Amino acid sequence: MDDINDPQLKLKQYIAIKVKRKRVEQGLKITDVARIAGLSQGMISKIENAQVSTSLETLSKLCDVIGLPISQLFSDYDRPTGGAQLTRAGEGMEVVRRGTEIGHTYQLLSYHRGKKKSYEPFLITMDDASEVFPTFSHPGQEFIYLLEGQILYRHGNHLYEMSPGDSLSFDAEIPHGPERLVEVPIKLLSIIHYDDEH
Structure with missing residues (x-):
C-alpha cells in the first residue's frame, strides 16, 4: 500500500x-x-x-x-496514470521511405501508437541542394513544420516558400514534395495522420 x-x-x-x-x-x-x-x-x-x-x-x-x-x-486522487513515449534528440528510429534513395533521412519519432496506426511523426533531413526530387502521394493528411533551412515546397499545382517556423497542412493523396532546396541543411517535422479505416 x-x-x-x-x-x-x-x-x-x-x-x-x-x-x-x-x-x-x-x-x-x-x-x-x-x-x-x-x-x-x-x-x-x-x-x-x-x-x-x-x-x-x-x-x-x-x-x-x-x-x-x-x-x-486530493490532488493526485483518481488521476490517469499516463504513459507517454519520450524520444530523445537524435534517438528516433531511422526508417526507409521513398525519399531515402534520393538522400532524405527519415527518423520515425514515435512507434508505440496502440492497435491502429493513426499517425506517423517523422524528422526529415535534406542536405543536397542540387538533387531533383520526385513528388509523393500517400493516404492521409500531412502536416509539415520547417525547423531549419529554406525550401520551396510543392502541393499539387501550388508552390510554397517556407522558412523556419512555417508550417503547411494538406491532403497527402495529392502529389507533394520539395520543389527546390533553397538553403540547406533542411530539417522538417512531418506528421502524417491516417483516416480511421487505414
Missing part, C-alpha cells in the same frame, strides 16, 4: 497513505497530532491504517495540524 497513483486504491487507502506520509515528513508523532487536533490517538491510527471512513471536519482538523491543505490531499 505505497503507490498513491494506483487507480485501484480505494479512497480510504489513498487518504491513509497521504496523511501518514505527510505526518512522518513533518517529524510529528501520533500523540502530538492527536493533542493539537483534539482527536483521539486511536482515530488518527485508524485513519492512517485505512480502517475508518472519516468526516471532512475530522480530516480537515488532522490536515491542518500536519500542514497538508485539503485541496492538496
Whole structure:
C-alpha cells in the first residue's frame, strides 16, 4: 500500500497513505497530532491504517495540524496514470521511405501508437541542394513544420516558400514534395495522420 497513483486504491487507502506520509515528513508523532487536533490517538491510527471512513471536519482538523491543505490531499486522487513515449534528440528510429534513395533521412519519432496506426511523426533531413526530387502521394493528411533551412515546397499545382517556423497542412493523396532546396541543411517535422479505416 505505497503507490498513491494506483487507480485501484480505494479512497480510504489513498487518504491513509497521504496523511501518514505527510505526518512522518513533518517529524510529528501520533500523540502530538492527536493533542493539537483534539482527536483521539486511536482515530488518527485508524485513519492512517485505512480502517475508518472519516468526516471532512475530522480530516480537515488532522490536515491542518500536519500542514497538508485539503485541496492538496486530493490532488493526485483518481488521476490517469499516463504513459507517454519520450524520444530523445537524435534517438528516433531511422526508417526507409521513398525519399531515402534520393538522400532524405527519415527518423520515425514515435512507434508505440496502440492497435491502429493513426499517425506517423517523422524528422526529415535534406542536405543536397542540387538533387531533383520526385513528388509523393500517400493516404492521409500531412502536416509539415520547417525547423531549419529554406525550401520551396510543392502541393499539387501550388508552390510554397517556407522558412523556419512555417508550417503547411494538406491532403497527402495529392502529389507533394520539395520543389527546390533553397538553403540547406533542411530539417522538417512531418506528421502524417491516417483516416480511421487505414
